[in-house]
Ligand SMILES: CCCCCCC/C=C/C(=O)SCCNC(=O)CCNC(=O)[C@H](O)C(C)(C)COP(=O)(O)OP(=O)(O)OC[C@H]1O[C@@H](n2cnc3c(N)ncnc32)[C@H](O)[C@@H]1OP(=O)(O)O
């Protein structure tokens with residue numbers, strides 16, 4: 178029935194002010210208002226319809242994406258939207274497109290690695306989309322190992338040009354989004370060669386296609402790399418391949434903020450550390466952490482609403498069956514994901530602050546916080562994307578059979594999201610970077626330089642190696658200090674244990690390789706500590722609205738205690754807690770689940786997602802799932818006719834043949 182809210186009873190149970198929670202989730206009233214306006218603008222415009230996406234063949238799908246992306250750009254200009262509004266609008270269109278890479282990597286690469294002069298020349302063109310750019314780093318043979326890239330940029334002093342060349346098949350650029358069919362330019366990463374000598378990897382702005390007729394320029398071979406995982410999904414993106422045959426570009430198209438090449442072919446290093454060549458990846462990793470909370474909250478919103486609608490077993494005296502959300506097993510799978518979505522939101526907010534802070538420091542030639550920023554962005558990108566990808570798949574299973582339908586929205590959400598575990602750095606490779614940072618920190622303890630920021634707890638290493646958990650009853654696990662100390666002691670002890678094992682190897686690199694699985698576990702423990710501590714810091718803020726802070730305290734408890742329960746092996750093996758204390762944590766966790774239960778629907782309503790953005794029948798706001806599923810089935814092209822195409826050719830002869838066999 179139109180207009181009936183099938184989740185109304187659930188909404189009546191709410192114990193907090195949902196409108197205020199929407200502000201907390203958005204980050205500020207202003208951000209909430211912008212988001213809300215842009216989401217509605219997209220939802221109400223039929224051009225942005227997306228429910229037919231999974232049915233489209235690749236060429237139609239891609240053309241459809243071009244149409245939407247260019248229409249979005251037209252609307253952005255017509256409505257004179259600010260940068261913030263435009264970026265929100267693009268995200269609510271909810272379709273991976275070349276524009277993601279243009280705005281998300283090409284422009285930031287020029288901003289971060291270009292000199293003032295280079296920015297003045299290229300950014301206005303990019304801002305007006307008179308050129309469209311991609312980020313061409315990965316090659317067929319190397320992605321993780323950036324120093325292993327093979328594309329060369331050889332300086333020719335005769336002509337004052339670089340010659341960009343792909344010397345081998347494996348040096349072909351492979352994967353860059355937007356490259357396959359759209360980009361006119363790319364920031365291309367290549368080995369700099371001056372007078373026969375190599376000088377490491379640098380970025381170069383290279384024009385790839387003609388601005389007149391879009392044909393590849395001489396010496397350039399470019400194409401799409403082909404279909405990817407899932408239907409619809411990331412296939413809206415033209416990930417590309419690219420080869421250079423001695424392509425010449427002017428010297429001033431090397432991005433020269435970090436190092437400059439002079440007219441006579443000499444390299445001049447500025448004060449800026451060489452790792453800034455990797456700066457765009459640091460920037461994007463922090464945006465990926467913010468996006469993780471969005472993807473996870475979408476999946477959780479769908480699974481939570483559907484779990485309240487779905488009933489299975491437990492009817493007594495002809496009464497209604499049990500809502501599946503009331504099963505403790507369903508709660509123990511769903512509520513930690515709900516809590517994780519909130520936790521990632523807050524750690525993403527903090528990481529954005531950290532990134533802004535490090536950027537300001539870099540501008541003032543203070544490079545001291547760069548290693549921590551690298552470790553935090555790498556580690557949190559790895560942690561949050563892994564949990565989110567697994568969480569989307571778990572949400573699908575939480576929806577039973579109907580979760581497997583494309584119309585649940587979950588299969589496509591998973592297929593679009595899961596490469597986040599690989600792009601911008603494979604998650605294991607990134608955790609190993611965190612581990613390196615931790616091992617360096619441990620080795621420097623006692624050197625007189627106290628660790629600061631996210632590793633300041635290491636400054637209390639002696640206390641953290643000896644302390645024992647003081648919890649005596651389940652309720653003691655609600656004390657933030659008890660939880661924080663548990664996570665600090667676990668992380669510190671795992672790092673120290675790795676460092677001790679490492680010290681037994683005469684060759685540290687060999688030791689690092691041998692112990693890498695343990696090192697990743699220590700890095701994960703450290704990153705989980707960051708998320709837990711940032712959630713607690715959030716709770717220190719003034720949070721208005723009836724019951725809002727209370728709900729966040731409950732979610733923070735769920736987040737930290739479910740981790741403690743899941744990783745109790747770590748906490749027990751490092752001797753910080755006893756088996757009895759681990760069991761008390763689990764008792765408290767169950768109690769917290771029952772506090773989440775009446776508020777579950779309101780907690781997902783606070784994400785403020787439109788039905789268009791969710792793209793899920795199971796997650797629709799009014800909970801009117803069954804008629805919508807039934808109607809959607811009839812819209813499938815296979816149901817256009819009662820007798821399927823192919824009946825005469827295949828089914829009829831088959832049945833006839835069986836008849837003949839039966840007669841024999
Ligand atoms: C909004 C946009 C939409 C998103 C769409 C996403 C589209 C996807 C795009 C992409 O995937 S682009 C390609 C991304 N590629 C990667 O992420 C590659 C991953 N690999 C690396 O980042 C690096 O190669 C490495 C794994 C960090 C190793 O690099 P390298 O071998 O050069 O370094 P090390 O010898 O290990 O370390 C040296 C030193 O440098 C420090 N460091 C490393 N990276 C950074 C960094 N980014 N920033 C600051 N510092 C860094 C490292 O910690 C070492 O420090 P010390 O130990 O010497 O102090």
Ligand SMILES: Cc1cc2nc3c(=O)[nH]c(=O)nc-3n(C[C@H](O)[C@H](O)[C@H](O)COP(=O)(O)OP(=O)(O)OC[C@H]3O[C@@H](n4cnc5c(N)ncnc54)[C@H](O)[C@@H]3O)c2cc1C
Nearest residue numbers: 312313314315319320321352353354596599600601602605
């Ligand atoms: C959808 C998508 C979009 C992308 N977009 C872009 C783009 O726009 N621009 C661009 O330049 N690139 C892009 N990429 C490429 C992406 O950045 C790389 O695929 C990524 O960095 C991983 O590198 P790889 O493919 O070389 O993986 P590999 O490093 O080959 O990983 C294979 C396996 O080896 C393991 N491994 C590798 N090294 C180590 C190690 N040192 N220790 C332990 N284990 C290790 C990994 O954990 C993994 O299990 C994109 C990729 C995808 C999937």
